[in-house]
Amino acid sequence: MSLTGLIALGGARDRVVETREHRLALADFAEGGSLSGEFDALEGRSVILHVRDMALAAAALIDLDGWARRIVLCPPGWGPEQLESAARDAEAEAIVHDRLVAPIDLPIGAICALPLRNASARVRALATEWVLPTSGTSGPPKLVVHTLATLTGAIADAPRQEWATMYDIRRYGGLQIFLRALSGLGSLRLNGPEESLEDFFTRIGKAGITHISGTPSHWRKALMSGEAGRIDPDNIRLSGEIADDAVLAALRDQYPRARIEHAYASTEAGVAFTIGDGRAGFPAARLDETGQVQLRVVDGALRIKSERRALRFLGRDTPIADRQGFVDTGDMVELRGDRYVFVGRRGGIINVGGAKAHPEEIEAVINAHPAVQASRVFARKNPITGAIVVADVVLHPGAGSQIGLEREILEACRGRLPAYMAPTRLRFVPELPMTEGGKLLRNG
């Protein structure tokens, strides 16, 4: 079934996908489109989708699913170099754009606009490939092929849910929420980069959203902004980064009524599991379970076998899974008691004179200090040990004297971590850099 079919199934009355700039009424798709004019030329094509506003991206996705052969969901910040690399790998014949971002030269160019214009109904019967770039930080983007079936595999029937997300819907985590909203019975409200957190939380508070998602970095920012109290959700979802005990506890304090869940997913492996017990990590017993999603820990890294995994990479021969069908996530886990906790990325290790430290594991200890809102641990080059551990820290407003706190936080780290892992110096900063995907920027 295509996306238009899914929407029709849930009933489209009153349902919207809304950014600050645009309001896309789902009912209007019955006799309208965002790409009218050039729409016919896109049938069966491989299409680069590159628009700035997320409501436009949503409209184009609904229009193109089942109609185009392939859609490449490009993040709005991409420049010509990344677009051209993606167009090559995806053998793209067309680009859908909004005139705001510079298009690249492809045989067919179509403009996506809202509100929807009148268009005759179409049969959208192709099994469209949905192509997502992985959020690698350097080098050309890796393109991962999904279908609507693999993307919606983790979505169960649910009563009406009014969704909001701080994610971009062109990233796996945001796309999950987009598809959840569309295959459910409610609406979706989105936060573009032009809209302040204050305005967004005011808007979704008034709309009465019941479900909201974001990365732990998004949530730390929201909690820090003082705007978090403008919403009263039933359900809070974190994904995309390690949810540590501190951020889970802070959310519990802020939203005592809400169900707080952290999900584990990767663009390649799909949604693996959702944990709702308020604690970081996942029960080790999960490894013994069979069924749709199987987990395995190999050399300290989590591997996932799932029917929701991506089909393949585009433009490269690397297989997406090992011979038994398990995807190596590169996320390192450690068994503590009856639970596995995430300790960091395989490539993100800091080597202190031969001893290995995961930044995320140290950040979890720093973040546990009540005065700390967020932190970023990184390596400082050192002539003696190769590297030492240092950290940037964002304090809660009115947290107190920085000198006293530096000593206190460093002592807490030395008490809870091996000596080489404890930061040797803290720097207090007003905010931490984030990627477009809403994750902490690691090498910025």
Add this chain to the structure above:
Amino acid sequence: MSIRLTILKELEAVAAEQQKTLAPLKDDLPLMESGLDSLCFAILVARLEDILGVDPFASVGASRFPTTVGALVTFYERAEA
């Protein structure tokens, strides 16, 4: 504060933070017998770079690294000069 005093003060601070027992500091005390491990020295060098603005370890060959407390002080004094 003189370079000598700065280094002696930071040696003591790092030893205290890392819970190491520092041997009585005198110029001919070998660094290896000071009670500090390589992590302590790594931290010391980073601190001194922040305070003094120089990291002489990064600019000379490893063979000329100082081996005593006195040589360490001279090492920094030369780099500063």
